[in-house]
Each structure stands twice: as structure tokens, then as C-alpha cells.
Amino acid sequence: MSTATIALLGQPNSGKSTLFNALTGLRQHVGNWPGKTVEKKEGSFTHNGMEYRVADLPGSYSLSANSDEEVITRDYIASGDADVVCILADSSQLQRSLFMLADYAGIDVPCFLLLNMSDVAKDQGKTIDAKAIEERLGIPVIPFSATDTRSYDVFYEAMGRAINNKTRLNLNDLKKQYESIKGYQEICDLIPENALPGYSSMWAAVKVIEGDRVVSAKLKNAVGAETFAKIEEIKKNTQGAVATGGCKFAWIDDVLDKAVVSGEKKVTLSRLDRIYTSRVWGKPAVILTVLLGLIASFIPALPLMGVGSAVIAIKEPVMNALYSAGCPEVIVLVIGDVIIQSFSYIFKMLGFVFGVTLVFGLLEEAGVMARISYVFDNTMGKLGLQGKSVMPFLVSFGCTMGGAAGARVIDNWGQKVLTIALAWAVPCGAAWATIPMLASIFFGPGAVGVIVAILLTMLVHMWITAKVFGGKLVKVEDRYGMIMELPPYHKPKWGSLFRYVFGRTKETFVRVTKVILLVCGLFWLLSYSPSGNTSVLYRIGVAIEPVTRFFGMPWQLFLSYIASAVGKEGAIGVISALYNGGSLGTAFVDSMNGAARAANFNEMMLANVTKPEALAFIFAMTFNMPCVVALAATYQETHSAKWTARIVLYYTVMSLILAFIAYHIGLLIW
Amino acid sequence: MERLLELLRDGHARTLELLAMELDTDVEDVKRQIEYLENMGVIKRVALKPKGCAQCSGCSGKGHPEGSNTCKGCLPDGGFKNMGEMWEVV
Structure with missing residues (x-):
């Protein structure tokens, strides 16, 4: 029986555990990541005569080096142990939860995107055009509800497509965003493709600008101290994480543009808050x-x-x-x-x-x-x-x-x-x-x-x-x-x-x-x-x-x-x-x-x-x-x-x- | 995001709604930027959730009646819950 490994990636509360439990049922075990106290959850399931191993990656906000969880997660993905990464986002707040996808962009592993909790988004009066998002991203994108076991057919279908076609994120628009950052292109040019195995030079350049210490140390080894000193010099004049974060959000907004229509849009204060926050009457x-x-x-x-x-x-x-x-x-x-x-x-x-x-x-x-x-x-x-x-x-x-x-x-x-x-x-x-x-x-x-x-x-x-x-x-x-x-x-x-x-x-x-x-x-x-x-x-x-x-x-x-x-x-x-x-x-x-x-x-x-x-x-x-x-x-x-x-x-x-x-x-x- | 930080540095408190108005965007956008800045360590959350005197070094938990975080005379458990969130630029 042929096998494939699928990794589940998502922010906390994105519904990752619900999906993991529904897929694997009792066929799961919990251990630790080597040398760390971070929990490692693995399981397996069979579908259409094929066995799938599932790795439930630790829930984290992004793939920066802010915690052990994040470093373990990105290293595991970049190692290529998983054939496909399933990225979960919360449909009810896509603007925020697609950040994980934006941070993932540049890791060279096939992936697909689950717009989880689509039922909640629907209740909020939001309509999401998953097809339009799919076209822009170049990977399978499906509306999904992890709690609704009847909707799992679309999950299996998207997973199969991602594995068979090795679907990778379309990075062109995001690259254009990053190019607007002063110094980005110069840093990028100094990093040869595959200097960090599994990561693109774009991803590495962005992490350097963000001041990611783990990436910086690895890069110093990969490109040599002299080149790295140049990179550091250019980095000093960038606006750091504030600039790259802005690019990621701008890209997310472009991806979602007209694909998400929500009920209310305009910012209004409640009548009481208008009084309390008024300069005169507060x-x-x-x-x-x-x-x-x-x-x-x-x-x-x-x-x-x-x-x-x-x-x-x-x-x-x-x-x-x-x-x-x-x-x-x-x-x-x-x-x-x-x-x-x-x-x-x-x-x-x-x-x-x-x-x-x-x-x-x-x-x-x-x-x-x-x-x-x-x-x-x-x-x-x-x-x-x-x-x-x-x-x-x-x-x-x-x-x-x-x-x-x-x-x-x-x-x-x-x-x-x-x-x-x-x-x-x-x-x-x-x-x-x-x-x-x-x-x-x-x-x-x-x-x-x-x-x-x-x-x-x-x-x-x-x-x-x-x-x-x-x-x-x-x-x-x-x-x-x-x-x-x-x-x-x-x-x-x-x-x-x-x-x-x-x-x-x-x-x-x-x-x-x-x-x-x-x-x-x-x-x-x-x-x-x-x-x-x-x-x-x-x-x-x-x-x-x-x-x-x-x-x-x-x-x-x-x-x-x-x-x-x-x-x-x-x-x-x-x-x-x-x-x-x-x-x-x-x-x-x-x-x-x-x-x-x-x-x-x-x-x-x-x-x-x-x-x-x-x-x-x-x-x-x-x-x-x-x-x-x-x-x-x-x-x-x-x-x-x-x-x-x-x-x-x-x-x-x-x-x-x-x-x-x-x-x-x-x-x-x- | 640069503009958001500029607004934060001027020392005035603002609600998310007011920030959204001044930045000509929506509350969700401001929220995700704050979430990002917090995660990247640019701003930090101010935590004052007095759970009795759980944090006070004076009594270091001794003398608390059973099942309570509070020694007699300290602020009782459960005060100041719905006080909103505050962040400050690091």
C-alpha cells in the first residue's frame, strides 16, 4: 500500500485538532519532538486504499523564530518529510488568519489551503469565492468545516490534487510586494537559491530583515561571514518586521480582494462610545x-x-x-x-x-x-x-x-x-x-x-x-x-x-x-x-x-x-x-x-x-x-x-x- | 503599519475604532496589525489582571485561605475583568 505524509499547519484555534482527530480517530500517538519538550502528535488514516500519515504541527501564530514551536514547525516542513502541507485558516477572519499562509510562502513544499469554519463565516453574512482565491494562489483552496464530517469528501479531493500535482504557491505578487522594501532586492541577490535547503531566497531574505536570529545564524554559515556582513549592513537601513508585515498584509488583501464580501464594512462607534471618546464630552x-x-x-x-x-x-x-x-x-x-x-x-x-x-x-x-x-x-x-x-x-x-x-x-x-x-x-x-x-x-x-x-x-x-x-x-x-x-x-x-x-x-x-x-x-x-x-x-x-x-x-x-x-x-x-x-x-x-x-x-x-x-x-x-x-x-x-x-x-x-x-x-x- | 506605530508613539490612548478611523481602514485590519506587532515583539501587552495577590511578593502565597488566591486584606479574586486590553510600544 502506498503512503503519503500530510502535515497540518495553522494558528491556534484554527480547528487543526478537530481535523486531526476526525481524520485519525484512535490511530494517533503523542510523543515529543527530538530534544524538545514540544508535543508531537502523529496519526494515520486510509482513504481509497492509500495510507496517509498525519503530523499535527504545534499551533503557532507564524513561522518566525519567536518560540521553539515555530522553529520546530518550519524546520519539519522544510525538511521535506511531509509530502504536502495542509494550511488551515479561519474563514470568519481571513484577513488575520491568512498570515500563516503569507509566512509560509517561500517554503518549497506542496500545499493546499482549507478555509475552515466556513459555516461561521456564512452566519456572519460573508460570502467567500474560494475559486477566485485558488486562481490567485495556484493551490487548491476549499471552504471547509472541520466539525462537519460530511464535508470531508472535498478535503480528500483537494489533498489528492495537491499531492498528485505538487501544487505550490504562486509567489509573484508577494515578491512584488517585498520588492517595494528598500534593501530587500539587494539582500535577496546576496542569498543564492537553496542556500537554506527547503527555503527560497525570498523567504530567507524576509526573515533576515525581520531579525530572525535562527535564520541569520544558518545563513551566516551558508553564505560565509563576508557576504553575511554585507547583508547585515543593508538590513540596518530597512524598517524590519514592520515593513515585511505590511507587505504580507497587503498581499493578503490583494488575494482576498473582491473574493470576500462581508455584510458590514464601515467603522462606526456605538452612540455611547461616540460620547465617551469625544474630546469635549468624554x-x-x-x-x-x-x-x-x-x-x-x-x-x-x-x-x-x-x-x-x-x-x-x-x-x-x-x-x-x-x-x-x-x-x-x-x-x-x-x-x-x-x-x-x-x-x-x-x-x-x-x-x-x-x-x-x-x-x-x-x-x-x-x-x-x-x-x-x-x-x-x-x-x-x-x-x-x-x-x-x-x-x-x-x-x-x-x-x-x-x-x-x-x-x-x-x-x-x-x-x-x-x-x-x-x-x-x-x-x-x-x-x-x-x-x-x-x-x-x-x-x-x-x-x-x-x-x-x-x-x-x-x-x-x-x-x-x-x-x-x-x-x-x-x-x-x-x-x-x-x-x-x-x-x-x-x-x-x-x-x-x-x-x-x-x-x-x-x-x-x-x-x-x-x-x-x-x-x-x-x-x-x-x-x-x-x-x-x-x-x-x-x-x-x-x-x-x-x-x-x-x-x-x-x-x-x-x-x-x-x-x-x-x-x-x-x-x-x-x-x-x-x-x-x-x-x-x-x-x-x-x-x-x-x-x-x-x-x-x-x-x-x-x-x-x-x-x-x-x-x-x-x-x-x-x-x-x-x-x-x-x-x-x-x-x-x-x-x-x-x-x-x-x-x-x-x-x-x-x-x-x-x-x-x-x-x-x-x-x-x- | 509604520503609521500605526507613529500613532502609538505619540503617547495618546486610542481605541481600535479610533485607530481604524485615523488609518482609514477597518477594525479587523488594526487588530491583525496589533496581533502581528505583538507577536514580533514590537509592542507588548500590559497585563493587570489582579487575581487577588497572586503576583504579590509580600505574602508569596503563604497565609492564603484554602481555595483562594488572596490573603486577607488584599484585593479579592475576580476584580477588574472586563477592562479591555492595553498595549504599549516596547
Whole structure:
């Protein structure tokens, strides 16, 4: 029985494996290519009394020397072990997938072309004239669907034709394309035909221009060092892979010209993308989207906030019950003022974490987040940063630590440090849980205005920070260009979105509970004054109050501000502990009586804190050092204690300045 | 393709659609050029797919709860998936 060997060549996902399995069934075995860890799949089948061996070549993008797979593939083909090479292309994207054919052109082995997945192309409304393509290429070309076993007759027919007629690619048009490259012809003339067995001089010349190291080394041996030095000299003036790639694509377009008719052709942006990518409206549209997102996140937050209020409602009854059961005062106070109180905040905060994560997760899933980072890319450039810096910033809206760690994608150290320094200015998830809560207590619907002010301040802050640190960290020539493939808008996958949101909320719950209970408990302890004496904190606080007043913060708020450097989650707990725990201190008790009896954070705050003070605190806390974990991450990424310390100091000073400004603006308004 | 690279070097971000418009071609063409340039090592893909702290050297996988890539306090798994692709000129 006579035999022939057929090699299957195609890019990944071209349907090669499907074809291989369908042809060989169980008659296949898997080994390794000699000396390599690359998988070698071989099999066999019989058709019309003839036995065929099939080699499933590794899937690769092209036949360059970018990977072992590619070198093995082209060497195997050029060795002549296969009688015919079956090249697979994806009919649904011929423009792209014919690249393998263009890269193959010049290897002197008979071949034929399968336009696989022709059913998909048909569904897309494309009509492909395989006959016209066949005429231009000079090899059998057939529309095919590897998954449709009934269509295999045409495959066998084309294979037979290719083997019997030894059909080879018509290279004339491609040659003409290459001749337009400056230096190509000279290089080609220096390479004798068959200098590399199995490869034409055209193919070798193109690979040299592309900087293919494997081909260059072989060629140096074949033509001698002197000739090769000439080739290298000419090569220097070519545009390299960019030029040859352009030729290959131009050739593909000529081959496909009028042979492929597709339904839609013109580039159009969706209406939404036209707004987002507009120079004028892009930024306002993005800012509006973020704002609407923040406002919308209040809605899913409400139920959990309700739980928070319900928890605080049981505080009085529980405390009374414990008192009447004869429980010691300290324990009652710990349970009431620390534990129950803390859980009330924890639930309220979780409400916001849940809402913000859900809404922003939704925006991300739907593809809007990508547009946001796209729109702000040019702004990043103005800050002296790369476009990709925007990604750590976006992550920082969730968690500054994640942002600092995410800055790892930036390969330039100076830009990385600057990115982290700026990412600190982005209010994190914990801040987003605290700001709306405090703002809505004091300013009602005006809370939205506070959020807008915070966002604007954030931008200004980042701009100033970039000016302050940028000069030292970033040189102008460090900047890079970027393309972004915006993902298509799509309906969110609700299941995975909710899993993500619940996972995040649960994780926050665990972390926040620890921080709040700890910080709240510690500060309560320090402010606890059982014997009627004033507490430690009270004395310290009152002593420094003249200074802190300058920034618009009474001592309780100032200590909360200090606590917010440990973790923003803790700030609210501290406020509460200070205003509550002090109720036993003599000096404090009078001012606190009404509020303490109300056992309600909102009213307690309103009774003790003025609006300008609240505003000052919100700004001070938001732009304070994000938290200890972020500090650690910053040190880890920058590897510089000096820069980490500089950033901490800078943020402390800036947050106090911002508090001062906010306070005085507040005084003017109220 | 030279023009595409020129546009990439000017430091502005563009979508594939905008690139296609500026180069007077279609998105498929831009996509295949990007694919080619990426394969030839002229441009490279920027990868930020935070899988928890899978890449962070600080905890090096210790202390992760079972079945999770994330240590407590890190970014949770599954954040930032549909963020589009970014490339930069090498």
C-alpha cells in the first residue's frame, strides 16, 4: 500500500485538532519532538486504499523564530518529510488568519489551503469565492468545516490534487510586494537559491530583515561571514518586521480582494462610545457616570444601613437589661458602647461597601470602567505618567493597597513611585463607605455635593502631587504610547457579579470588624473615666486642641483623624467611642447627656459637631494616609524607606491643609 | 503599519475604532496589525489582571485561605475583568 505524509499547519484555534482527530480517530500517538519538550502528535488514516500519515504541527501564530514551536514547525516542513502541507485558516477572519499562509510562502513544499469554519463565516453574512482565491494562489483552496464530517469528501479531493500535482504557491505578487522594501532586492541577490535547503531566497531574505536570529545564524554559515556582513549592513537601513508585515498584509488583501464580501464594512462607534471618546464630552460623560454610579450605590446600601440602625436600637434595651441583671458597669458599657455601637457602624459601612462594589462591579462588567480609564489616559500623560497608571488608580478606588501593588505593571521606577504617590490621593473603599455616611448626617442631600468636592479635590491633589514629586521622579522621555482595545458592552453576568460583591462584602466585614472593634475598644478604654476624673485622652486632647482647632477639628475629631491613618474603617468607631465614652467624665458629661440618651450617632454628631468642623474632618480623613497596609505595600513596591516616609509626611501635611481650607470655606457658608 | 506605530508613539490612548478611523481602514485590519506587532515583539501587552495577590511578593502565597488566591486584606479574586486590553510600544 502506498503512503503519503500530510502535515497540518495553522494558528491556534484554527480547528487543526478537530481535523486531526476526525481524520485519525484512535490511530494517533503523542510523543515529543527530538530534544524538545514540544508535543508531537502523529496519526494515520486510509482513504481509497492509500495510507496517509498525519503530523499535527504545534499551533503557532507564524513561522518566525519567536518560540521553539515555530522553529520546530518550519524546520519539519522544510525538511521535506511531509509530502504536502495542509494550511488551515479561519474563514470568519481571513484577513488575520491568512498570515500563516503569507509566512509560509517561500517554503518549497506542496500545499493546499482549507478555509475552515466556513459555516461561521456564512452566519456572519460573508460570502467567500474560494475559486477566485485558488486562481490567485495556484493551490487548491476549499471552504471547509472541520466539525462537519460530511464535508470531508472535498478535503480528500483537494489533498489528492495537491499531492498528485505538487501544487505550490504562486509567489509573484508577494515578491512584488517585498520588492517595494528598500534593501530587500539587494539582500535577496546576496542569498543564492537553496542556500537554506527547503527555503527560497525570498523567504530567507524576509526573515533576515525581520531579525530572525535562527535564520541569520544558518545563513551566516551558508553564505560565509563576508557576504553575511554585507547583508547585515543593508538590513540596518530597512524598517524590519514592520515593513515585511505590511507587505504580507497587503498581499493578503490583494488575494482576498473582491473574493470576500462581508455584510458590514464601515467603522462606526456605538452612540455611547461616540460620547465617551469625544474630546469635549468624554470627561464630563465619565464624571457624570461615576457620580450617577455613586448615587445609585446608595440604593443597594439602604437595606444594610437599616440593619445598622436596627442594631443601635437594641443598645438601650440591652444595656438596661444588663443593668437590671446586676451586671458591672464596665461590662455593660463595653457591650453597649463598644460592641453594639461598633456593629451598628460596621453594618452601615458594609451597606456602602456593598453598594459601591455592586455598582462599580456592574460598570466594570458592562465595559464602562475600561472607557473611564481610556478617557483619562491623556490626563495621565499630563501628570507625567503612562496610560497604564490609570489602572492602579482605578484599583485604588477599591483598595489603596491593591493600587500600590498594581503599580507593579509600571516598569519605570520613578513612574511607579509617582503612581503610588498619586494613588494615595484616590479615596479607597473604606473612605467611600465613611464619606457618604458622615456627609449624609450633616448635609442631607448635600452629601452629593461633598462627594463631588472630594472628587474634584482628588484631581487637584493629584495634579499638585505630580508637580511636587514629578520633577524628581519622571523624565519626559520616559513616556509611552498605548492602544486600548475597549471591550464590547455586554450584559453583566449577574451570578459571578454577585459572587464577587458578596465575597468582597464578606471580606470587608471580617477586616472592618477587627479594625473597628480594636480601635474603638482601645480609644474607649483611653477615654473611659470611671472615678469621675477626666480620661487620659481627654487631657491630651484638650491640651492640643488649640492647635487642632486651627484645622477645624475639635480634639475628638482630631484623634479620629489620627486613627484614620491606621485604617479609615476605624475613624467612625473612634468618633463614637470618644463622644460616647466621655459621657462618664465630669467635664464631658454635660455636653453629652442629651446625645448619649438618644443613643444615636447621627443626633450625637449633630449635637456636638458643627458643619464646618464635619467638613474639615471629612477632608482630613479622606486625604490622610490611607492605612497601615497601604503603607506597607508602598514600601514593598518602592523599596525605598525614604520615599515612603516622604509620601507619608506629604499626605499628613496636605490633609491638614485641606482640612484648614475646608473648615474656612465651611465657616463662610454656614 | 509604520503609521500605526507613529500613532502609538505619540503617547495618546486610542481605541481600535479610533485607530481604524485615523488609518482609514477597518477594525479587523488594526487588530491583525496589533496581533502581528505583538507577536514580533514590537509592542507588548500590559497585563493587570489582579487575581487577588497572586503576583504579590509580600505574602508569596503563604497565609492564603484554602481555595483562594488572596490573603486577607488584599484585593479579592475576580476584580477588574472586563477592562479591555492595553498595549504599549516596547
